[in-house]
Amino acid sequence: MAIITKSYEPTFWDRLYFPALIKGLMVTLRYFFKRKVTIQYPDEKYVPPDGYRGLHRLNKYPDGRIRCVACEMCSAACPADCIYIVPGPAPWEGGKERYPVKFDIDLLKCIFCGFCEMACPEEAIELTEIYDFSAYSREDLLIDREGLLEVYELTKNQNYYSRTDKSKKPAT
Numbered sequence: 001m002a003i004i005t006k007s008y009e010p011t012f013w014d015r016l017y018f019p020a021l022i023k024g025l026m027v028t029l030r031y032f033f034k035r036k037v038t039i040q041y042p043d044e045k046y047v048p049p050d051g052y053r054g055l056h057r058l059n060k061y062p063d064g065r066i067r068c069v070a071c072e073m074c075s076a077a078c079p080a081d082c083i084y085i086v087p088g089p090a091p092w093e094g095g096k097e098r099y100p101v102k103f104d105i106d107l108l109k110c111i112f113c114g115f116c117e118m119a120c121p122e123e124a125i126e127l128t129e130i131y132d133f134s135a136y137s138r139e140d141l142l143i144d145r146e147g148l149l150e151v152y153e154l155t156k157n158q159n160y161y162s163r164t165d166k167s168k169k170p171a172t
Protein backbone atom coordinates (compact mmCIF):
# COMPACT_ATOMS: atom_id res chain seq x y z
CA MET A 1 0.00 0.00 0.00
CA ALA A 2 1.36 3.42 -0.94
CA ILE A 3 2.18 5.82 1.88
CA ILE A 4 1.19 9.42 1.30
CA THR A 5 3.53 11.87 2.98
CA LYS A 6 2.17 15.28 3.68
CA SER A 7 4.32 18.04 2.22
CA TYR A 8 5.95 20.54 4.57
CA GLU A 9 3.69 23.33 5.66
CA PRO A 10 5.60 26.43 6.91
CA THR A 11 4.42 27.72 10.25
CA PHE A 12 3.68 31.34 11.07
CA TRP A 13 7.23 31.81 12.45
CA ASP A 14 8.73 30.18 9.37
CA ARG A 15 6.87 32.63 7.19
CA LEU A 16 8.35 35.56 9.12
CA TYR A 17 11.92 34.42 8.12
CA PHE A 18 13.47 36.56 10.86
CA PRO A 19 14.10 33.72 13.36
CA ALA A 20 16.00 31.74 10.68
CA LEU A 21 17.92 34.87 9.64
CA ILE A 22 18.90 35.68 13.22
CA LYS A 23 19.89 32.06 13.82
CA GLY A 24 22.18 32.20 10.77
CA LEU A 25 23.73 35.49 11.86
CA MET A 26 24.40 34.05 15.31
CA VAL A 27 26.41 31.23 13.71
CA THR A 28 28.41 33.83 11.73
CA LEU A 29 29.00 35.86 14.88
CA ARG A 30 30.10 32.79 16.83
CA TYR A 31 32.83 32.00 14.28
CA PHE A 32 33.78 35.61 13.59
CA PHE A 33 36.06 35.93 16.62
CA LYS A 34 37.46 32.41 16.56
CA ARG A 35 40.99 31.66 15.34
CA LYS A 36 41.01 31.47 11.53
CA VAL A 37 41.80 28.10 9.98
CA THR A 38 41.92 29.37 6.43
CA ILE A 39 45.13 30.81 4.97
CA GLN A 40 45.82 33.24 2.15
CA TYR A 41 47.35 30.69 -0.23
CA PRO A 42 49.56 31.09 -2.25
CA ASP A 43 50.91 34.18 -0.43
CA GLU A 44 50.78 32.21 2.78
CA LYS A 45 51.94 28.59 2.64
CA TYR A 46 50.59 25.73 4.69
CA VAL A 47 53.40 24.09 6.64
CA PRO A 48 52.78 20.34 6.74
CA PRO A 49 53.48 18.36 9.91
CA ASP A 50 56.54 16.11 10.31
CA GLY A 51 56.15 12.90 8.37
CA TYR A 52 54.15 14.48 5.57
CA ARG A 53 54.57 12.54 2.34
CA GLY A 54 55.25 15.00 -0.46
CA LEU A 55 57.78 15.26 -3.26
CA HIS A 56 60.61 12.70 -3.15
CA ARG A 57 64.30 13.37 -2.78
CA LEU A 58 67.46 11.31 -3.16
CA ASN A 59 69.73 11.67 -0.17
CA LYS A 60 73.49 12.09 -0.23
CA TYR A 61 76.36 11.46 2.18
CA PRO A 62 78.14 14.54 3.58
CA ASP A 63 80.96 13.98 1.06
CA GLY A 64 78.46 14.33 -1.80
CA ARG A 65 78.10 10.66 -2.81
CA ILE A 66 74.57 9.49 -3.54
CA ARG A 67 73.34 7.10 -0.87
CA CYS A 68 71.37 5.02 -3.37
CA VAL A 69 72.97 1.72 -4.41
CA ALA A 70 70.41 1.04 -7.15
CA CYS A 71 69.17 -2.14 -5.45
CA GLU A 72 65.67 -1.48 -6.81
CA MET A 73 63.96 -2.46 -3.56
CA CYS A 74 61.95 0.76 -3.75
CA SER A 75 60.67 0.05 -7.24
CA ALA A 76 59.78 -3.51 -6.20
CA ALA A 77 57.80 -2.17 -3.25
CA CYS A 78 56.07 0.56 -5.24
CA PRO A 79 52.39 -0.30 -5.72
CA ALA A 80 52.02 2.24 -8.54
CA ASP A 81 55.02 0.89 -10.46
CA CYS A 82 56.30 4.40 -11.06
CA ILE A 83 60.01 4.17 -10.18
CA TYR A 84 62.42 3.47 -13.05
CA ILE A 85 66.04 2.75 -12.16
CA VAL A 86 69.02 1.93 -14.34
CA PRO A 87 71.93 0.71 -12.17
CA GLY A 88 75.57 1.16 -13.04
CA PRO A 89 79.03 0.98 -11.43
CA ALA A 90 79.60 3.81 -8.94
CA PRO A 91 82.05 6.43 -10.25
CA TRP A 92 83.78 7.02 -6.90
CA GLU A 93 86.55 4.97 -5.27
CA GLY A 94 85.74 2.72 -2.30
CA GLY A 95 82.41 2.33 -0.53
CA LYS A 96 79.34 1.34 -2.53
CA GLU A 97 79.92 -0.34 -5.87
CA ARG A 98 76.62 0.53 -7.55
CA TYR A 99 74.70 3.70 -8.03
CA PRO A 100 71.73 4.80 -10.14
CA VAL A 101 72.75 5.94 -13.60
CA LYS A 102 69.09 6.76 -14.12
CA PHE A 103 66.46 7.24 -11.43
CA ASP A 104 63.07 8.50 -12.56
CA ILE A 105 59.77 8.74 -10.72
CA ASP A 106 56.53 9.35 -12.55
CA LEU A 107 54.78 11.75 -10.19
CA LEU A 108 51.49 11.39 -12.04
CA LYS A 109 51.35 7.71 -11.18
CA CYS A 110 52.74 8.04 -7.64
CA ILE A 111 50.19 7.80 -4.83
CA PHE A 112 52.63 9.14 -2.18
CA CYS A 113 52.23 6.08 0.00
CA GLY A 114 55.82 6.16 1.28
CA PHE A 115 56.44 2.43 0.64
CA CYS A 116 59.61 3.26 -1.33
CA GLU A 117 61.01 5.10 1.69
CA MET A 118 60.16 2.19 3.98
CA ALA A 119 61.70 -0.39 1.65
CA CYS A 120 64.99 1.43 1.14
CA PRO A 121 67.89 -0.21 3.05
CA GLU A 122 70.15 2.83 2.58
CA GLU A 123 67.79 5.63 3.66
CA ALA A 124 68.39 7.01 0.20
CA ILE A 125 64.89 7.84 -0.93
CA GLU A 126 62.75 10.06 1.24
CA LEU A 127 59.48 11.90 0.88
CA THR A 128 59.65 15.59 1.75
CA GLU A 129 57.17 18.23 2.87
CA ILE A 130 56.92 19.77 -0.63
CA TYR A 131 53.36 19.55 -1.91
CA ASP A 132 52.88 22.48 -4.29
CA PHE A 133 54.52 21.29 -7.47
CA SER A 134 52.88 21.37 -10.85
CA ALA A 135 53.72 21.40 -14.55
CA TYR A 136 52.16 22.13 -17.92
CA SER A 137 52.93 18.74 -19.45
CA ARG A 138 52.87 15.12 -18.36
CA GLU A 139 56.57 14.75 -19.28
CA ASP A 140 57.53 17.50 -16.83
CA LEU A 141 56.03 15.47 -14.01
CA LEU A 142 58.59 12.75 -14.51
CA ILE A 143 61.26 13.73 -11.99
CA ASP A 144 64.76 12.46 -12.77
CA ARG A 145 67.83 11.82 -10.65
CA GLU A 146 69.08 15.41 -10.92
CA GLY A 147 65.65 16.70 -9.92
CA LEU A 148 65.55 14.39 -6.92
CA LEU A 149 69.00 15.52 -5.84
CA GLU A 150 67.92 19.14 -6.23
CA VAL A 151 64.99 18.49 -3.88
CA TYR A 152 67.52 17.10 -1.40
CA GLU A 153 69.51 20.34 -1.55
CA LEU A 154 66.34 22.37 -1.00
CA THR A 155 65.16 20.40 2.02
CA LYS A 156 68.22 18.86 3.68
CA ASN A 157 68.68 21.51 6.37
CA GLN A 158 65.44 23.40 6.59
CA ASN A 159 61.72 22.99 6.20
CA TYR A 160 60.92 24.12 2.68
CA TYR A 161 57.98 26.28 3.79
CA SER A 162 58.73 27.56 7.28
CA ARG A 163 62.52 27.76 6.73
CA THR A 164 63.00 26.38 10.23
CA ASP A 165 66.16 24.43 10.93
CA LYS A 166 65.34 20.71 10.70
CA SER A 167 68.07 19.75 13.13
CA LYS A 168 66.34 21.73 15.90
CA LYS A 169 63.29 19.77 17.01
CA PRO A 170 60.71 21.80 18.97
CA ALA A 171 60.56 21.06 22.71
CA THR A 172 57.76 18.64 23.57
Ligand code: SF4
Pocket: 074, 077, 078, 079, 080, 081, 082, 083, 105, 109, 110, 111, 112, 113, 114, 115, 116, 117
Ligand atom coordinates in the same frame (compact mmCIF):
# COMPACT_ATOMS: atom_id res chain seq x y z
S1 SF4 B 1 55.40 6.99 -2.65
FE1 SF4 B 1 54.46 4.99 -3.10
S2 SF4 B 1 53.64 5.20 -5.14
FE2 SF4 B 1 55.07 6.88 -4.87
S3 SF4 B 1 57.01 6.16 -5.66
FE3 SF4 B 1 57.00 5.68 -3.49
S4 SF4 B 1 56.20 3.60 -3.32
FE4 SF4 B 1 55.69 4.37 -5.38
Ligand code: SF4
Pocket: 067, 068, 069, 070, 071, 072, 073, 074, 075, 085, 119, 120, 121, 122, 123, 124, 125
Ligand atom coordinates in the same frame (compact mmCIF):
# COMPACT_ATOMS: atom_id res chain seq x y z
S1 SF4 C 1 66.50 4.38 -3.29
FE1 SF4 C 1 67.00 2.80 -1.78
S2 SF4 C 1 65.71 1.08 -2.31
FE2 SF4 C 1 65.70 2.45 -4.08
S3 SF4 C 1 67.32 1.66 -5.37
FE3 SF4 C 1 68.22 3.24 -4.09
S4 SF4 C 1 69.06 2.14 -2.33
FE4 SF4 C 1 67.66 0.75 -3.35
